[in-house]
Amino acid sequence: MNLVINEEQQMLKTSAKEFLKNRAPIEALRKLRDSKDPKGYDPQLWKEMAEMGWASLNIPEAYGGMDFGFVGFGQVLEEMGRTLVASPMVSTCLVGTSIINFGGNTMQKENFLPRIAEGSILLSLASEESNAHRPLKVSTQYSKTDDGYSISGKKVFVLDGNVADYFVVTTTDASNASANGITLFIVDAKSEGITIEKKIMMDSRNAAIVTFDNVKATEADLIGEEGKGKKTLEKALDIARIGLSAEMLGSMQEAFDRTISYLKERKQFGVVIGTFQSLQHRAAQMYCEIQLCKSLVIKSLQAIDTDSPMLPYMASMTKSKVGEVLQLITNEGIQLFGGIGMTDDEEIGFFMKRARVAQQTFGDYNYHLDRFARLSGF
Amino acid sequence: MDTTIQTDLEVFRMETKAWLEANCPESMRTPVKKFEDIYGGGSEATFDNEDQKIWFERMRDKGWTAPAWPTSYGGAGLNKAEHKVLKEEIKKLGCRSALWSFGLTMLGPALLEFGNEAQKLEHLTRISRGEVWWCQGYSEPGAGSDLADLQTRAVDNGDHFLVSGQKVWTSYADKADWCFCLVRTNPEVPKHHGISFVLINMRQPSVEVRPIKLISGSSPFCETFFDETVVPKVNLVGGLNNGWTIAKYLLTHERSMIGGISEAGQQKLLSQIAIEMVGLEDGKLADPVLRTEVAKWLINGAGIKWSMERMTDEAKAGAPIGAKSSFFKYYATELNKDKFELMLSMGGFEGLQWGEDYLDGKLARDMCRTKGNSIEGGTSEVQLNIIAKRILNLPTK
Known part of the structure; x- marks a missing residue:
């Protein structure tokens, strides 16, 4: 398959760039942060993004979506990474939509997808329980009751947990703790027994600790079959890993562009510092690493669109490489900006902070190197 | 879509396949193991065996030692689509190159671009016929x-x-x-x-x-x-x-070529070699640090391969490769060095034996040789200078 985006995808990318430059520059994130906004994102902005169809790029047309394909979706994510937009895109569209789309029944799709598409509800996956990404290690339990199910457990690092309307929660069977199955429920965030504790992360975005204490669910809230949620969960996570990598690719390119511009204007010893060969070589090495990331990301986006059996490999290859390189670029960014790079006034620091949270979201560098090796049989 | 062209190309494919099957000796369809396995031509050249001679002469007479060159220079005058079909069919059948030389890969393209008619007639013809080294x-x-x-x-x-x-x-x-x-x-x-x-x-x-x-x-x-x-x-x-213009043209050529080497020479996956040499414990490579290094290498290897593909596609869409060949050259040669360091480390004491066959080659010697990859054809440092100057537009003063 050709590794160049087509005209339609290019148009979407250009319009996204234009919109975000005016409507959601990094200044907007700074304002959300400084005003200690309780929501942590701009609902009006999200509404506008949804009106342009961005919340429905991966929703089938039958459910009110654009069904634009992930190579196209990736272009929007990349541009969002460039301006570090705080939005529910990752939690609701990448993860939420994927889970409903691949694991949900017709009724659930009809119920949730059109509302996600129009931007009127937010979803969030509540899966993490330990202090690092271990999506398949679940101790939150469900038990059967007379009129359905009861869920209890504690979830951490629930993205946009403070503003979500629904949680997709991963559970195991309380009556059969040794069974390795995962069961997915979708529950209303306002259900009795749910406690949400908002946490402010270093990238100024939302995450929450969500506690489920005998939360009631019915048969209709079950996504797929009992004990068989692993496949849906893994697929949604792989899609989210690749989508997030596209966002991270945008962030690394923007941070790099800003660093290169700075090298061309900052003067020391009577010359611009970009003339120094030691800095030129570091810049050139970063350029090379970014090229690899670009290629991995577009290959992976294509793998989603073609429903490739290689998807898990691709997701882990891409997330690990992109995470490693974004860390490099953001660190070098601050170093090459020098003292000014350490100040809060200069925006380069925002990229470093976002990079660290994105790195650990859906599995960091080490997690994915290990997973890639395991999937490859060594 | 023009169905005549489509049909013509299909006919060409069938004819090509039939010709290759009839004319390529069985022994010329086995993988290349050593330098002498491919005929290089020249006035002092000798053939390694009779099959190599037959294969070369048949391809030469067909104009397929330089398929895309005009027939007047000993080529076959194939257009791009036909040339692609020929390469695909050769690959499918696993045929060795009938002739490989610096004349074909380097001087030829330069003469086609910069030479006058007399030079093309004399030299290109003798290159395609394998007469000159x-x-x-x-x-x-x-x-x-x-x-x-x-x-x-x-x-x-x-x-x-x-x-x-x-x-x-x-x-x-x-x-x-x-x-x-x-x-x-x-x-x-x-x-x-x-x-x-x-x-x-x-x-x-x-x-x-x-x-x-x-x-x-x-x-x-x-x-x-x-x-x-x-x-x-x-x-x-x-x-x-006006020699520098030609030199730059040729160096870009050479860099893409060297950049492609690590991919072309790869017979067995690095992870497979690691499993054979180091072994698995509980399904994981017994050496956890090496396991990480191998995983990283494989990801980077795929990354550079797909980057070459992507940039080739972008070139077709109107963004020339130009200085980006310095990126291929830099990255691929550094990766190749890493690969041989990893193999030498997997090879243990036996791998250190000088000049003995090990891991599909003479490992210790081959590893030493890779050190030159990032020196020949412009050092890694020179490639980084080119990227900084010509791609990132960083100032020189």
Whole structure:
């Protein structure tokens, strides 16, 4: 398959760039942060993004979506990474939509997808329980009751947990703790027994600790079959890993562009510092690493669109490489900006902070190197 | 879509397949193991075996040693689509190259671009027919990374030049009939503007060649000395003092070629070698640090492969590769060095034995040889300079 985006995808990318430059520059994130906004994102902005169809790029047309394909979706994510937009895109569209789309029944799709598409509800996956990404290690339990199910457990690092309307929660069977199955429920965030504790992360975005204490669910809230949620969960996570990598690719390119511009204007010893060969070589090495990331990301986006059996490999290859390189670029960014790079006034620091949270979201560098090796049989 | 063209191409594919099946000897369809497995041509050339001779002669007579060159120069005049079909069918059947030489891969493209009709007729024809072995006279003892500082001079002597000076790292100069060479024709102007590209007949007493021994033991490299060597002016290519343009064109070519080596030579996945050499414990490579290194290497290997694909696709869409070949060259050669370091470490004590066959080659020697990958064809540092200057537009002063 050709590794160049087509005209339609290019148009979407250009319009996204234009919109975000005016409507959601990094200044907007700074304002959300400084005003200690309780929501942590701009609902009006999200509404506008949804009106342009961005919340429905991966929703089938039958459910009110654009069904634009992930190579196209990736272009929007990349541009969002460039301006570090705080939005529910990752939690609701990448993860939420994927889970409903691949694991949900017709009724659930009809119920949730059109509302996600129009931007009127937010979803969030509540899966993490330990202090690092271990999506398949679940101790939150469900038990059967007379009129359905009861869920209890504690979830951490629930993205946009403070503003979500629904949680997709991963559970195991309380009556059969040794069974390795995962069961997915979708529950209303306002259900009795749910406690949400908002946490402010270093990238100024939302995450929450969500506690489920005998939360009631019915048969209709079950996504797929009992004990068989692993496949849906893994697929949604792989899609989210690749989508997030596209966002991270945008962030690394923007941070790099800003660093290169700075090298061309900052003067020391009577010359611009970009003339120094030691800095030129570091810049050139970063350029090379970014090229690899670009290629991995577009290959992976294509793998989603073609429903490739290689998807898990691709997701882990891409997330690990992109995470490693974004860390490099953001660190070098601050170093090459020098003292000014350490100040809060200069925006380069925002990229470093976002990079660290994105790195650990859906599995960091080490997690994915290990997973890639395991999937490859060594 | 034009169905006639489609049909013509399908017919061409069927004919090509049938011809290859009928004409490529069975032994020429096995993987290449050593240098001599592919015929290189030249006035002193010998065939490794009878099948190699048959295969070469049949391909030569078909014009398929240089399929895309015009028939008047010994090619087959195939268009791009046909050439692609031929390559695909050759690959499917696993046929070896019938001829491989610097003449075909380097001088040929340069002559097609910059040579005059007489030069094309004479030299391209002899290259495609495998009659001449060419070597490349670029680097000098004092002009390595700073290639444009070369001092070998060509003095105007009427209808010919007299060339004097020393070249180094001339691959296979000891076998070469001719040399395409960069010489200084004007020492008075800035260095890039006083260089010319000339074709030198190596079969004259004023040319002396001495082989160089490398850290890997043997090597194809030589030192070449010219002492008032006669070069008729008809052998000047692309005009006087215009040699740097051709040199840059060829270097871009060479960089993409070297960049492609690590991919082409790969027979077995690095992870497979690691499993065989180090073994698994609970399904994981027994050495956890090595496991991480191998995983990283494989991801980077895929990344550079797909980057070449992507940039080739982008070139077709109108964004030329240009200086991006420096990225391929830098990254692929550094990766190849890493790969051999990893293999040597997996190979343990046995892998250290000098000159013994190990892991599909002579591992210890091969590993030493990879150190040159990031030096020849422009060092890694020079590639980084080019990226900084020509892609990132960082200022020089």
